[in-house]
Amino acid sequence: MALMPADSVAEARLGSLQGWVQPVLAVIGPDLYGDSIETRQRSTSFGFVAVLCMVAAIALLLVVEGHGAGRRGDAAMAMLWFWSGVVLLVVPISLRVAWPQVARGERFFLLFLLVEALFYYKVVHSPTSFVGHDEFLHWIAAADLMTAHKLFLSNPLLQVGPSYLALEIVTAAIADLSGLSIFAAGTLLLAVLKGTFITALFLFYEKISGSARIAAIGCLVYMSCSTFVLFESMFSYESLGLVFCALIFSIEAASQHLVGAPRLRAVGLIVLLLSALALTHHLSAAYAVIYLGAVAVFEALRRDNPLRSETKYTAFVAIFAIALPLIWMEIRGTHIVNYLGPVVEEGVKNLLGKFHHLFADRPVISDASAPAQPFGMRAITLFAILFTAVGLATGFFRSLALAAPRGDRTGRLAIKDVLGRRWRESRLVFLALLAFGFPISVAFRLSIGGWEIGNRMGTLAFFGVGVVVAVGVVHYWQRRSPQSWRNIVPALALSIIVLGGVTSASLNPIQGRYKVGADEQSIEPMGIETALWTKRWLGPGNRFTSDRINRLLLAGYGRQDARVAVADGVDAGRIFRAEQLDSDAYWALANGPIDFLLIDLRLSTALPVLGFYFEPWEPRSAAPLSAEALLKFDGIEGITRIYDNGFIVIYDVRGLHGHS
Amino acid sequence: MGIHSNKDLSAACAWATAMVAVVAVTDSTLLRTILGGPMVLLISGHVVLRAFGVRSTSLPEHLAYAVGASLATGIAGGLVLNALDILTPLGWAAWFWIVTVGASLLTTIRHEDSDLPSWPRPTGLRLWHGITFAIAVLITTGAYALAVRDEADQQQFKYVEFWMLPPVNAGTDRLTIGVRNAEPKTERFNLEVTLSGRPFAIFRSLTLAPGDTWTREIPVPVQSTAQKAEARLYRQDDNRLYRSVSALVPGT
Incomplete structure (x- = not known):
């Protein structure tokens, strides 16, 4: 065997490495292969639109049938009907939207159809009432507003609620003027908000990318955000806040080429919307601060800026975005850090803990109380994450190249321009960097404590993810004059990405039997009837405490003053979980404001699905609560059991106060 | 080609006046919803956009901005009505009437050219497309009714x-x-x-x-x-x- 010289070996290795690296660079590289197919004038195919409307209607009927079967306890049929409906709803429309040769108007209409169909999908889960935890909080606030004809009433279940009442104000306006119920008025409002959001997002992406096709695909990708399908369709302040954000981003992007009075008018409209946003939702206002602040910074950094006034305008808007929420918080005396701080702290702690276990030389302690999803749902979510990651990898440098100054300099030269702070579109550069929030948000979602942070991060990060993946699809996967597989495969992958938005939105989206500690799956007619009983026989406004679900029902349906704490520093959970009523608990009941305790004995039948019975911060239980612990109030002098239906018991503790 | 006239403002003022009258004299939910819903969600924002003089390049763009401006107008209305202690149906109707008429007058006084984006003309729309769409709407409405019935029938606990x-x-x-x-x-x-x-x-x-x-x-x-x-x-x-x-x- 002949010996090879060392430099030959090195050369051979380098050659092999280059042979390996070149295809990878070609995949992620900045070369733009797409053309301006979408800019060619095409007419809408009404045939496709009509057929897809019919398909969506049939799909929604299947979803409703799935819920019906779930309510009847037929889990197998429920799964079959429901998921058939979801696939039939998402896949055909996504395929058509992502298809290269489709008219702009048709893409836009189909996106609108899909987003409203997904909203319908959310509403038919509970077609006559709100069932989400946060929905109850805002429903109660809206009902209080309409009853008292006053704003800023205290909300014991949402401390910051009185400072962010915009959703309730608009809902009250619709309900007062129309005579509709709060549920009907809120649902009408949300339907309009969903349509407005997707319109604003489409226009935003179109303005910064110059392509309706990229805009439409970007909107599809945004729908895969875990908060889009359910969380941002809820009767909750972020649903309105996010719409304001999308509108502000869209108007700001559209106004960048205006000068003089038209520009000032656009800025005036942005300031109006920023003012409304400041009163709507703290976190959405923070999204606007991050985005507008970053755009201002990138404009300031940008070299060869032909319009230096652009820097001044973006800085001016960013100052308003920062100042208005701060002024509102100052006026209201809201301490948002106290509200959000513990959530962020817990999330970061959990994430660090995960990494610590991952790299430590000891077994990973699995979180026993982590709620589980069916395998199929988890598989779709994982594939959606995988495809999104691939889309990001192929779209990141291409997005930067797209943001570079147009001219002869393409490919790596375009990236060199961007690195030299020469770009055409600051917004696109920032969104490309923002897409890095996606893997971080996924990492946060791996732990229960960090799940909420990951979710909220995703909402902002997906503004970047959407456009970056869309650029990857158009400029790498589909390319110019696409072959048939390049039409079908990326479109199918996008369908799965959108399906991932449905599967990652909730643990189990199908209506079914009552479950313990499962938020909307714990709300059923008997609990509602009991809450209504309290309003009818005790009157509204009594001070109650109970578990997380019954508190919502008492406050919502019963119009009671439902409280988390029995007395200062003593949560209801501590009193309910204890086997005996010790002297501290007795003292809290005797001297605290609570008049009634509502005990749900069903809590003793299972561990809570979400991991907690009363509040997220309570210690995780290894076994269900005992019925004896829950019924320990029997026989205590001064406490009487005034209501019993075999599952739910109400105790009157006013005798301890010496009032009754 | 845009629409150049102030007919939209006249129509908005007429709508707002009709809404005030209906809210004052009737409890009909249907009538009040038809007049009140669009006022809160669209019309007030449209006239505010006209008053601002914000131009849009397409109908979806104008509608989206109008919804946003309407929502902001409604929120401002809530604060004003709360300060005046008239957060009532008639108070809301008065607020939207004042905003609509006031913004329309401002636009007219300033001789703002409307230049509204034109409605797109659908080409290639056939009868069967319309029939299919109507059937889809019927199926969706029926499915909702089915969902309501299923929910009413659910009684897990006796x-x-x-x-x-x-x-x-x-x-x-x-x-x-x-x-x-x-x-x-x-x-x-x-x-x-x-x-x-x-x-x-x-x-x-x-x-x-x-x-x-x-x-x-x-x-x-x-x-x-x-x-x-x-x-x-x-x-x-x-x-x-x-x-x-x-x-x-x-x-x-």
Whole structure:
């Protein structure tokens, strides 16, 4: 065997490495292969639109049938009907939207159809009432507003609620003027908000990318955000806040080429919307601060800026975005850090803990109380994450190249321009960097404590993810004059990405039997009837405490003053979980404001699905609560059991106060 | 080609005036929804955009901005009406009327050219497209009705509610006792009431069909010290104790 010289070996290795690296660079590289197919004038195919409307209607009927079967306890049929409906709803429309040769108007209409169909999908889960935890909080606030004809009433279940009442104000306006119920008025409002959001997002992406096709695909990708399908369709302040954000981003992007009075008018409209946003939702206002602040910074950094006034305008808007929420918080005396701080702290702690276990030389302690999803749902979510990651990898440098100054300099030269702070579109550069929030948000979602942070991060990060993946699809996967597989495969992958938005939105989206500690799956007619009983026989406004679900029902349906704490520093959970009523608990009941305790004995039948019975911060239980612990109030002098239906018991503790 | 006229402003003012009239004189939900919904969600924003002089390049863009401006107008209205203590239906109607008429006047005085984006003309739309769309709407509406029916039919738990309210809730010197049958079949009960452990009242053979409620107010003697009243519900079939509730009768 002949010996090879060392430099030959090195050369051979380098050659092999280059042979390996070149295809990878070609995949992620900045070369733009797409053309301006979408800019060619095409007419809408009404045939496709009509057929897809019919398909969506049939799909929604299947979803409703799935819920019906779930309510009847037929889990197998429920799964079959429901998921058939979801696939039939998402896949055909996504395929058509992502298809290269489709008219702009048709893409836009189909996106609108899909987003409203997904909203319908959310509403038919509970077609006559709100069932989400946060929905109850805002429903109660809206009902209080309409009853008292006053704003800023205290909300014991949402401390910051009185400072962010915009959703309730608009809902009250619709309900007062129309005579509709709060549920009907809120649902009408949300339907309009969903349509407005997707319109604003489409226009935003179109303005910064110059392509309706990229805009439409970007909107599809945004729908895969875990908060889009359910969380941002809820009767909750972020649903309105996010719409304001999308509108502000869209108007700001559209106004960048205006000068003089038209520009000032656009800025005036942005300031109006920023003012409304400041009163709507703290976190959405923070999204606007991050985005507008970053755009201002990138404009300031940008070299060869032909319009230096652009820097001044973006800085001016960013100052308003920062100042208005701060002024509102100052006026209201809201301490948002106290509200959000513990959530962020817990999330970061959990994430660090995960990494610590991952790299430590000891077994990973699995979180026993982590709620589980069916395998199929988890598989779709994982594939959606995988495809999104691939889309990001192929779209990141291409997005930067797209943001570079147009001219002869393409490919790596375009990236060199961007690195030299020469770009055409600051917004696109920032969104490309923002897409890095996606893997971080996924990492946060791996732990229960960090799940909420990951979710909220995703909402902002997906503004970047959407456009970056869309650029990857158009400029790498589909390319110019696409072959048939390049039409079908990326479109199918996008369908799965959108399906991932449905599967990652909730643990189990199908209506079914009552479950313990499962938020909307714990709300059923008997609990509602009991809450209504309290309003009818005790009157509204009594001070109650109970578990997380019954508190919502008492406050919502019963119009009671439902409280988390029995007395200062003593949560209801501590009193309910204890086997005996010790002297501290007795003292809290005797001297605290609570008049009634509502005990749900069903809590003793299972561990809570979400991991907690009363509040997220309570210690995780290894076994269900005992019925004896829950019924320990029997026989205590001064406490009487005034209501019993075999599952739910109400105790009157006013005798301890010496009032009754 | 845009639309150059102020007819839209005249129409918005007429709409706002009609809405005020309807809110003032009728409780018709349909009429009020038809007039009030678009006012809160679109029309007020449209006139505000006109007053601002913000131009848009397409109809979806104009509609999206108009919705945003309407929402902001509504939020501002909430603050103003709250300050004036008239957060009522008529207060809302007045607010939107003032905004609509005021913004329209401002636009007219400033001689703002509307230049609204034109409505797109659909080409290639056939009858069968319309019929298919109508059928899709019917299916979706029917599916919603089905969902409402399924929800109304859901009754996982079967139960009987039993309660006793103390004088502080039932009325001076009396207790209220109630039974409601939420079982799917007729139930028969015997009911026994004691006061400080002594028999006080008995009700036999209470027959309750599904959904029926039985209530009774019982006068109680008030003594110098508090007394504990207890009520026990027995199933007539086996005479076993089924439920028990209690209440305090305060002393003088």
